[in-house]
């Protein structure tokens with residue numbers, strides 16, 4: 001007999017219903033069922049009354065009833081840890097891309113959106129590696145960056161290539177591992193993703209250091225565009241690199257007090273009208289630059305810089321493949337698109353030990369100052385806070401730190417406001433857009449100013465002006 005009582009006792013077990021039925025009840029996990037039928041995975045049957053256990057071949061159980069795990073009655077059904085690990089491993093190796101493993105059917109996983117093409121061939125190859133191999137891959141990439149860091153005379157082309165490639169690989173690996181982690185309980189997931197978090201941190205440390213050596217120039221911008229293949233992974237790569245380049249530019253700019261003074265001097269004529277609608281409870285003369293940036297406009301500390309870079313890299317981790325995320329495009333489906341923010345936020349918050357900053361950036365990067373065309377968690381939290389505290393007003397627009405945004409003292413979170421701008425800019429200048437021609441940098445800036453500031457205030461006007469200056473300088 002192939003059943004051994006001790007085997008079940010010492011092993012960790014998972015309820016079959018948790019593995020085979022999607023949590024929202026929308027269907028069964030076909031990929032796992034096929035593998036279990038092929039391998040004849042043992043099912044641990046436990047009698048509710050007597051607690052008697054026996055192992056049965058999956059094929060037999062399934063042959064009797066194609067959803068035996070859902071019926072109540074005298075028995076409960078489980079899979080054992082090692083057996084389940086084998087099935088999961090096989091599912092990843094067999095199918096490669098994360099979205100072709102329909103373990104948990106997400107609202108956006110309609111058939112027409114399930115093609116792995118949205119991620120590209122790079123994704124399929126890297127996602128097919130085992131968990132340990134993925135970490136090794138990230139480690140090798142980090143090593144590659146460190147070797148470049150140690151070189152005295154760097155070849156800019158080589159550095160550029162390495163930055164683009166290692167960022168892309170990190171985005172892919174994070175996407176693939178987090179998708180796996182979403183099927184686990186929170187504690188197990190956090191343990192499982194710890195290596196990923198640590199190695200990604202190390203890689204980002206090397207990558208941001210290489211970056212600070214003034215490699216962000218026209219050449220890198222061009223390489224980014226050339227390497228673009230229209231995939232979500234490439235979008236995340238570009239947003240990360242553009243994001244840290246912009247933060248460096250911003251830091252350089254505001255470290256001179258004359259730049260901030262210039263903004264302060266032009267504030268009343270140039271910006272006050274935009275902000276008075278956001279701070280409408282305040283007398284107009286109180287709407288000053290110090291009200292826009294909580295604690296005053298200032299440079300970003302290295303710690304915040306680093307945590308925000310993590311957020312930029314993984315900000316669209318909740319995206320499904322081949323979904324059109326940009327308004328106006330033929331296949332755009334708002335209800336599907338909104339989900340990517342929720343999925344990303346909860347997976348980073350609950351399934352990893354990534355810094356809190358990263359989950360807030362992910363969850364709040366389409367808020368658009370509460371404009372109805374934006375979406376995300378923050379507006380809902382703010383609304384319920386306002387209901388519970390009708391006399392408390394938000395006296396600041398943008399917070400650099402976590403506390404004022406978590407305590408609802410500010411209306412927006414600095415890195416999320418930065419990301420909104422970079423995200424839109426990237427999507428409209430992407431040369432591989434499916435439904436519309438890409439805009440030139442100048443056209444993109446003009447369009448964004450009209451659509452995202454003047455018509456409706458969505459992105460931040462001061463940060464946008466700094467961004468426009470940054471783009472102008474980088475495309476000189």
Ligand SMILES: [Fe+2]
Pocket residue numbers: 315316340365366423
């Ligand atoms: Fe997004």
Ligand SMILES: [Fe+2]
Pocket residue numbers: 235239315316423
């Ligand atoms: Fe994005």
